[in-house]
Amino acid sequence: MKNFFLLFFCLISAQLLFSQVRPSIDKGLGGRGALGSFNQNRDSLPDNEIKVKLSGKTKYTDYKIISHRNDTTIVDTTLTLKKHYKFNFLRKDDFELLAFHNQGQTFNNLGYNFSNISQFPNIGFRAKQFNYFKIEDIDYYHVPTPTTEIMYRTGLEQGQVLDALFTTNFSKRLNVGIAYKGIRSLGAYRRSLASTGNFRLSFRYESPKGQYAIRGQAVNQDFFNEESGGLTDDSLIAFINDDPNFSGNRARLDVNLDDTENTFEGKRLHFEHSFKVISVKDSLQQKDFSNLKIGHSFTRDSKFYRFNQSSPTEAIFGDVxxxxxxxxxxxxxxxxxQVFLDFNSKYVLGRFRVKSDYTTYNYGYNNLQNSLVGITRNRLKGDAISFGADWNGRVKNFHVNASANLTPGSGRLSGNNIKAEAFYKKDSVFTFKTRLGISNKLPNFNFLLFQSNYNKYNWENDFSSVGTRTLGGDFSSKWGDASVDITNIDNYTYFDENSLPKQYSGSVNYLKAKVSKEFKFGKFGLDNTLMYQKVANGSDVFRVPEFVTRNTLYYSDNWFKGNPLLVQIGATFKYFSKYKANAYNPLLAEFTLQNDTEIGYPTVDLFFNGRVRRTRIYFKADNISSFFFKKDYFSAPGYPYRDFVIRFGVVWNWFI
Incomplete structure (x- = not known):
């Protein structure tokens, strides 16, 4: 199947390469300001800001990326420090994550974000979903010429990461984008192979007069991991003591599991279409200032998780x-x-939507996995009707986004979800944002029903709804950035030291504050980010390090005559204070509490990055500090962080 997609991609690219007219592209592509300072809502933009000019000189501002929320940004080919932080297999800044040694494996959490909680419970198995593309993670495009982006990054021992995107407009109104990210990396330790794939297809279309619009996505994802269960006790001692018999070849170290693997797969089909019933134009500016739309969206989402083992390991998981x-x-x-009604008018200061959803779910097992534990039900099924409203408003520099959803009744999908944010932007001087989130819903389904051939891993729970309330704010300016979030959680649900699901009887109170500032000294820069966290109540079940810091000292300059090469050379220091980090359970694909091991250490990475035209090249020496710091760096108890390794990668854009 993967070879078929690759062949299809090559054929489409070749066909378009020989059939498209090539307008000239402005040299500003990849220059300063290629990415807007903040996202703009497409519905609030005048027509002349969203239409692509297909004749004459093509500018870099014509290559647009449209998010699921209809925020518009521009294809960005610059080389910045933020791009350096995102050059990993997630393609996100992983400041609040602690990676396992091999890319494609899971992450431990150094911090948590509760500002974007889903409306309904999900399947669970969260350790497998850090690289999972949700609906809101899929972008749509509007480009004057066929556009391609390739990201390549070397793996560990054997393998690589490849993320390829191709998008084109077949007309001014129809765009199709196809992308695939594949990872295969052997890893340095035994039983740490990671192999994942993310196929994404998106499209958007508008009728000639803009009366009808449709967009959609088809996503197919799979995540396979060999599971080692961590190092054995003797191997842990050899690692910590830096035994020379194992320092040059980590594959010699024994692991707890030698025949175990788990797989997570997801397939999603989603589309949304709308019809403009009423449209009134301003006679002077000739743009929509009042319209009424009726629309419908459909989502089919399927996922499954599988745990395979050639023979039981009772010493790790118990009786079987x-x-x-x-x-x-x-x-x-x-x-x-979902059916919705959109009203866009200057009288409501933006766009207002009312909506109603009908949702069904089916979670469980094809048959009972264990007849010895007394569980009689193997599936959870149900449906629910929800009601909600969204508002996106703007008055000059003041913006408001709000969303509310209510699912009445007493079923497993019942609850409510409220999100609101307001921000004020003063040109390029500063932006101030406040946000509020309120959520009440049941825990994920794997907390409610789980079955296994291992006797301990069987439960059927009637848990209470988890109530989460978050209040936060951000301040961004040329003087620095700062954010504060205060979160209160009732009935916090977790896996305890015995890997059993529990609900905390009290309230968890969690404070997270982050500040960042970059200092420039000619061709040198010093970028600093500091995060402080405090759990005022519930620290025995909710654990985070008190301090996390990242400091990058770098040199940036154009080399050679005519400035053909922009380089970045620097070092990044990262440290998090000691805390009882959660342990990883490969059977559950979840993290559990543990009270025996504290983790916290510094790392130093070196990097050399360069940009030639629209190509960015990355060289990185990971954890060079392993040569002179103690061997106490772990991602989770029993799982060492990566040793020193040199990585190479490239991001390349083509505009045909």
Whole structure:
């Protein structure tokens, strides 16, 4: 199947390469300001700001990326320090994450974000979903010529990461984008192979007069990992003591599991279309200032998780009810249909939407996995009707975005979800944002029902709804950036030291404050980010390090005559204070509490980055500090962080 997609991609690219007219592209592409300072809502832009000129000189501002929320940015080919932070297999800044040694594996959390909680419970198995593309992660495009981006990054020992995107407008009104990200990396330790794939297809279309619009996405994702269970006790001692028999070849170290693997897969089909019923134009400016739209969206989302083991390991997971291979699989299927009414007018200061959803779900196992534990139900099914409203308003420099959803009743999908943010932007001087979030919903389904051939890993729970309330704010300016979030959680749900699901009887109170500032000294820069966290109540079940810091000292300059090469050379220091980091359970694909090991250490990375035209080249020496710091760097108890390794990568854009 993967080879088929690759062949299809090559054929489409070749066909378009020989069939498209090539307008000239302005040299500003990849120059200063290629990415807007803040996202703009497409519905609030005048027509002349969103239409692409297909004749004459093509400018870099014509290559647009449109998010699921209709925020518009520009294809960015610059080389910045923020791009350096995002050059990993997630393609996101992982400041608040602690990676396992091999890319494609999971992450431990150094901090948490509760500002974007989903409306309904999900399947769970959260350790497998850091690289999972949600609906809001899929972008749409509007480009005057076929556009391609390739990201390549070397793996660990054997393998690589490749993320390829191709998008084109077949007309002014129809765009199609196709992308695939594949990862295969062997890893330095035994049983740490990671192999994942993310296929994404998106499209958007508008009728000639803008009366009808449709956009959609089809996503197919799979995540496979060999699971080691961490190092054995003897191997841990050898690692910490830097035994020379193992320092040059980590594959010699023994691990707890030698025949275990888990897989997570997801398939999603989503589309949204609308019809403009009423449209009134301003006679002077000839743009819409009042319109009424009726629309519908559909989502089919299927996921499954599988745990395979050739023979049981009772020393790790406890008693088992079979003597042969273990194959436990759970699946989840949901359908969502939404009808909505949009009203866009200067009288409501933006766009107002009322909506209603009908959602069904089906979670569980094809049959009972264990007859010894007394569980009689193997599936959870249900449906629900929801009601909600969204408002996106703007008055000059003041913006408001709000969303409210209510699911009445007593079913597993019942609850409410409210999000609101307001921000004020003063030109390029500063931006101030406040946000509020209120959520009440049941925990993920794997907390409610779980079955396995291992006797301990079977439960059927009737948990209470988890109530989450978050209040926060951001301040961004040329003098620095700062953010504060205060979160209160009732009935916080977690896995305890025995890997069993529990709900905390009290309230968890969590404070997270972050500040960042970059100092420039000619061709040198010093970028600093500091995060402080405090758990005022519930620290025995909710654990984070008190301090996390990242400091990057770098040199940036144009080399050679005519400035063909922009370089960045620097070092990044990262440190987090000691805390009892959660342990990883490969059977659950979740993190659990532990009270035996504290983790916290500094790392130093070196990098050399360059840009030639629209190509960015990255060289990075990970954890060079392993040569002179103690061997106490772990991602989770029993799982060492990566040793020194040199990585190479490139990001390349083509504009045909």
């Amino acid at each position: 009810n079979v003597s042969g291979a273990i194959k436990n699989q759970v699946n989840y299927l949901s359908y969502n249909n």
